Amino acid sequence: MPTVAVFNQKGGVAKTTTAVNLAALWARRGHKTLLVDMDAQGNATAAFGITPRPLKGVYDLLVESATVDEVIRSSRMDNLKILPSTPNLSGLDVALSGVIEPQLVLRRALESPAAEAEYIVIDCPPTLGLPSVNALVAAGELVIPTFCYRHAQDGLHATWANVRRMARRVNPVLRINGVLLISPESNEVSRRTADIIRAEFGERVYDQAIPGDNLIPLAEESDTPVVLLHPDAPSSKAYEKIADEVDKRIYNASRSSNKAPDGSDEDKEKFFTTPSSWLSMIEGPERK
Numbered sequence: 001m002p003t004v005a006v007f008n009q010k011g012g013v014a015k016t017t018t019a020v021n022l023a024a025l026w027a028r029r030g031h032k033t034l035l036v037d038m039d040a041q042g043n044a045t046a047a048f049g050i051t052p053r054p055l056k057g058v059y060d061l062l063v064e065s066a067t068v069d070e071v072i073r074s075s076r077m078d079n080l081k082i083l084p085s086t087p088n089l090s091g092l093d094v095a096l097s098g099v100i101e102p103q104l105v106l107r108r109a110l111e112s113p114a115a116e117a118e119y120i121v122i123d124c125p126p127t128l129g130l131p132s133v134n135a136l137v138a139a140g141e142l143v144i145p146t147f148c149y150r151h152a153q154d155g156l157h158a159t160w161a162n163v164r165r166m167a168r169r170v171n172p173v174l175r176i177n178g179v180l181l182i183s184p185e186s187n188e189v190s191r192r193t194a195d196i197i198r199a200e201f202g203e204r205v206y207d208q209a210i211p212g213d214n215l216i217p218l219a220e221e222s223d224t225p226v227v228l229l230h231p232d233a234p235s236s237k238a239y240e241k242i243a244d245e246v247d248k249r250i251y252n253a254s255r256s257s258n259k260a261p262d263g264s265d266e267d268k269e270k271f272f273t274t275p276s277s278w279l280s281m282i283e284g285p286e287r288k
Helices: 015-028 058-062 087-095 102-109 130-138 150-169 188-204 215-221 234-255 265-273 278-282
Strands: 003-006 033-037 080-083 119-123 141-147 175-182
Touching (some): 015 080, 015 141, 015 234, 058 102, 102 130, 130 150, 141 150, 141 234, 150 175
Parallel strands (some): 003 141, 033 119, 141 175
16 A cells, blocks of 8 residues: 655745645546545645535545544545545644654554545645644655756755655654656757756756646636546646656565665664654754
């Protein structure tokens, strides 16, 4: 059961677009899929027509002791269900401030039989607060989408460093599945930046990139992922190939003896048995 988080500390880099289209593709391929919306903006929730926003969502599951059965929503797709976002999710850090090991609440909630799925996709907000930390602790795979310009490149570097630190100190089973380039062909600066990112991150960058496509915002206006509304669009074909690449990397990792990039058996033992402050485990110099 792969759990795939889509995260980047930089906002506006197609995280939600990537999360909802991957979830839709896996569901369309016949896999039982669960989409978890950890962003208080709720765009992933709206992407499948769940409007107006539900009264109960992930916040109630993590803070108010609601059950998965009480929160989970069906979508317009047979194989896709959603744990929706509500606006109060923005207060998760404060709400969990007195909870022991608050970084584990989502992971524990997803152990419920009602959350069982072949794929779990988690859409994250563009901050490293408790919503994103919970997503990264619950996940085994991470997709990092990024546009190809200077500030987005800086966001990629910050995200990469913090995720590696997370893998060492908070979730040693987390593996960076890949870096996804968005609109690398749009202009000369983007093409040059894409080349720099590929040179720096090597095979961690997916072979396929997502081209600029005006049908994506049109699909979003219709509260439908582009792969469903316009399956023959260039971006839809590209997301099909990205889903294949993600699957291939998951499969190859399952056949390999390699651990997550920064994990170790000792770290794993500490993660699952030692109470600690999640914030202190993330902050501070990265351990060599």
